[in-house]
Amino acid sequence: xxxxxxxxxxxxxLPGDPEPRVFPRQVQGALWSAVEPxxxxxxxxxxxxxEVAAELGFSDADLASPEFVQVFAGxxxxxxxxxxxxxxxxxxxxxxxxQLGDGRAISLGEAVLPDGQRRELQLKGAGPTPYSxxxxxxxxxxxxxxxxxxxxAMHHLGIPTTRALSLIGSGDxxxxxxxxxxxxxxxxxxxxxxxxxxxxxxxxxxxxxSCGDIELLRRLVDFCIARDYPQLTGEGExxxxxxxxxxxxxxxxxxxxxxxxxxxHGVLNTDNLSILGLTIDYGPYGWIDAYDPDWTPNTTDAxxxxxxxxxxxxxxxxxxxxxxxxLAPLFADPAPLQAGLQRFAEAFTAADRDTTxxxxxxxxxxxxxxxxxxxxxxxxxxxxxxxxxxxRALADFDPAASSLAVFEEAFYDAAKREAGEGAFNAWLQxxxxxxxxxxxxxxxxxxxxxxANPKYVLRNWLAQEAIDRAHAGDMAGIGELLEVMRRPxxxxxxxxxxxGKRPDWAKDKAGCSMLSCSS
Numbered sequence: 001x002x003x004x005x006x007x008x009x010x011x012x013x014l015p016g017d018p019e020p021r022v023f024p025r026q027v028q029g030a031l032w033s034a035v036e037p038x039x040x041x042x043x044x045x046x047x048x049x050x051e052v053a054a055e056l057g058f059s060d061a062d063l064a065s066p067e068f069v070q071v072f073a074g075x076x077x078x079x080x081x082x083x084x085x086x087x088x089x090x091x092x093x094x095x096x097x098x099q100l101g102d103g104r105a106i107s108l109g110e111a112v113l114p115d116g117q118r119r120e121l122q123l124k125g126a127g128p129t130p131y132s133x134x135x136x137x138x139x140x141x142x143x144x145x146x147x148x149x150x151x152x153a154m155h156h157l158g159i160p161t162t163r164a165l166s167l168i169g170s171g172d173x174x175x176x177x178x179x180x181x182x183x184x185x186x187x188x189x190x191x192x193x194x195x196x197x198x199x200x201x202x203x204x205x206x207x208x209x210s211c212g213d214i215e216l217l218r219r220l221v222d223f224c225i226a227r228d229y230p231q232l233t234g235e236g237e238x239x240x241x242x243x244x245x246x247x248x249x250x251x252x253x254x255x256x257x258x259x260x261x262x263x264x265h266g267v268l269n270t271d272n273l274s275i276l277g278l279t280i281d282y283g284p285y286g287w288i289d290a291y292d293p294d295w296t297p298n299t300t301d302a303x304x305x306x307x308x309x310x311x312x313x314x315x316x317x318x319x320x321x322x323x324x325x326x327l328a329p330l331f332a333d334p335a336p337l338q339a340g341l342q343r344f345a346e347a348f349t350a351a352d353r354d355t356t357x358x359x360x361x362x363x364x365x366x367x368x369x370x371x372x373x374x375x376x377x378x379x380x381x382x383x384x385x386x387x388x389x390x391x392r393a394l395a396d397f398d399p400a401a402s403s404l405a406v407f408e409e410a411f412y413d414a415a416k417r418e419a420g421e422g423a424f425n426a427w428l429q430x431x432x433x434x435x436x437x438x439x440x441x442x443x444x445x446x447x448x449x450x451x452a453n454p455k456y457v458l459r460n461w462l463a464q465e466a467i468d469r470a471h472a473g474d475m476a477g478i479g480e481l482l483e484v485m486r487r488p489x490x491x492x493x494x495x496x497x498x499x500g501k502r503p504d505w506a507k508d509k510a511g512c513s514m515l516s517c518s519s
Contacts, residue, residue: 001067002057006080006109007118013223015216016084017130024133026099029213031204031220032084037074037106038127038137040189042171045069046470047478049152052165052195056111056119072193073168074106074126081109081121085129086199089207090271091322093306099207100271101131104139107199118197118227121165125191138174142467142511144190145478147282149466151194153458153485154279159257160250161279162196167478178510188471196278198228202323203271209326218330228276241336244327248320248344250277255316256351260359261454262288262387264309266298266515270319284515287459289502290412291380291387297460299514313348320344358452359391360431361445362438372434376427383420384412386501388457395449399432412501454488455499460513461506462498 010032017033019025027033048063062068070076077083085102092100106126111119124147125139144167151164170189177184208216225232225243232242254277258265265272266284274280286297293310301307307315324337331337353365356373380390389410396406404417404424411417440448458481466477484498492498506512 001062001065001071001078002059004056004078004080004111006082007112008080008082008109009118009227010086010110010223011082011084014219017087019130022128022130025130027087027101027130028211029216030087031208031216032086033130034083035085035106035129036077036083037108037123039075040073040170040172040191042169043069043073043075043191044169044171045072045166046169046190046475047148047167047482049164049166049482051152051155052163055113056165056195057113068166069168071108072123072166073170073191074123077108083108085131086204087131087207088201088203088271089210090201090203090269091206091319092269092271093301093304094318096210097269097271098210099131100203102129103132103135104129104137105194105199119195120197120199122194122196122199123191124194125170125189136174138170138172138189139191140174140176140187141169141190141470142187143283144192145467145470146285146463147192147194149463149478149482149485150282150285150458151192152482153488154263156486157257157261157454157457157488159261159263159279160254160277162194162199162274165193165195167192196274196276196280198224198274198276199280200224200228200275201271201280202273202275202319202326203269204275205323206270206326209329214329217326221327221330224275237331237336240327240330241340244324244337244340245343247275247277247323248340249347251316251320252313252344252347253277253351254279255313256348256355258312259309259352260355260452261457262291262309263457264288264295264297264307265312266296266301266307268307268312268315268319270322273316273319286515287457288387289459290384291377291390293377293381297513297515302514313352317341317344317348355452358448359394360434361395361440361449362434363440369434372427372430379420379423379427383416383424386410386412388454389499389501391449391453392455392499395446395453397428397431399435402428402432404428409501451489455491456484456488456495458485459502460511460515461502461509464506464509464511467511 014031017027017030022035071078083106085106087101090097090100105122105124107120107122128137148164148167154161168191172189173186174189175184175186229243264286272281284298294308296305296308356369357365393406466481469477484495
């Protein structure tokens with residue numbers, strides 16, 4: 001198999017856990033523990049990303065080889081791999097949870113590509129680590145399919161994300177109580193190989209700070225800047241301030257992109273936010289069907305709805321507000337941290353206004369346009385309108401006609417459509433007036449909108465169909481869905497079904513409307 005070059009900078013630079021045995025424990029003064037994946041019984045490659053494989057230098061022959069399956073199932077190692085799990089903490093649902101760590105994620109090593117870029121290869125579901133607490137370190141097929149597909153779908157949407165190289169069935173059963181209701185079942189197990197320049201999270205920095213280990217915190221920040229932010233210059237507090245400001249801005253731009261396409265992360269704890277501004281940890285995520293800013297896909301969040309769609313910007317800001325005091329011991333004055341948080345606010349506002357202009361097909365976003373799209377969101381919510389279908393159809397709207405005809409497929413309820421017709425027509429008339437005062441031609445407007453408003457997103461019911469087929473032994477649905485998600489902004493004749501609104505059967509079906517953290 002094609003060799004990879006590893007330098008494993010994290011474990012070579014930062015202090016590790018001296019205890020070689022794998023058992024649940026509190027790990028002090030260390031940022032990682034050496035741990036090897038636990039072998040599985042009968043690994044089988046179920047799906048792979050050809051783009052990620054090509055980036056890593058794997059050929060078709062490599063992908064078809066028994067060695068590839070053995071390595072990325074956790075049964076074997078390539079030369080240079082030094083597996084480890086990292087130690088981090090986090091705020092979960094607004095409360096400090098203490099040490100968490102990689103409970104079922106084991107990094108195989110940091111590969112350095114020919115162009116100097118690095119890719120950390122991480123197996124999710126590869127067995128227990130010192131951070132597994134009472135869990136088994138495994139993952140089930142349903143959640144692994146969802147993570148594999150969404151990692152790649154988000155990339156093709158143009159949204160910063162971790163990637164997925166492979167999805168491998170383990171051949172082992174995994175016991176899970178999907179909705180924590182006392183009815184555990186044995187489900188097929190699987191392992192996803194996740195790929196990213198870094199898997200460092202906010203929680204990696206929170207934990208040493210919470211323990212008063214400021215020297216370890218400083219070493220981690222210095223390492224992160226040198227490895228992951230080499231473009232930053234300066235030294236001391238000025239460098240740390242520039243780094244924190246960049247983290248804040250990247251986070252702002254990321255969340256604005258989620259809002260653009262209707263993605264709901266579902267569990268935005270501080271341990272689930274990447275220090276690089278990537279979408280990370282695809283658990284109980286969901287995609288908005290009928291527009292609803294209060295919708296959350298996470299059953300655990302059903303009461304408080306902390307991680308609802310419309311709250312994602314404020315939760316991201318809150319999480320940065322927890323990272324800032326964790327970093328405060330590195331600063332003589334909190335002003336640079338406050339400036340970083342202000343940078344988030346400014347960057348999100350700018351990104352949100354840019355999104356408004358792109359989604360509405362305008363050359364720029366004026367103050368009145370912010371009100372225009374806010375009013376539209378209110379109508380979409382009140383009258384149960386599909387977000388993706390509405391905005392995609394808006395490119396075909398004829399300002400001279402001001403008719404709802406092109407939006408028929410976007411409505412879920414005929415009575416609500418009829419009740420809202422007057423309000424929608426009034427909004428469309430406002431929009432038509434605005435278009436006549438814009439610099440873009442009709443062709444430019446439509447091209448701009450079609451590049452911002454996807455036709456295909458990974459709706460939960462589509463993923464659930466692929467999962468149901470896989471549980472029945474038919475894995476082809478995974479690749480078929482991935483192929484469509486590779487071109488989310490294209491029309492793709494013959495694949496219109498994948499662009500349809502949520503069918504009635506999926507409205508309250510497990511895996512489609514609400515999901516748990518169980519995987």
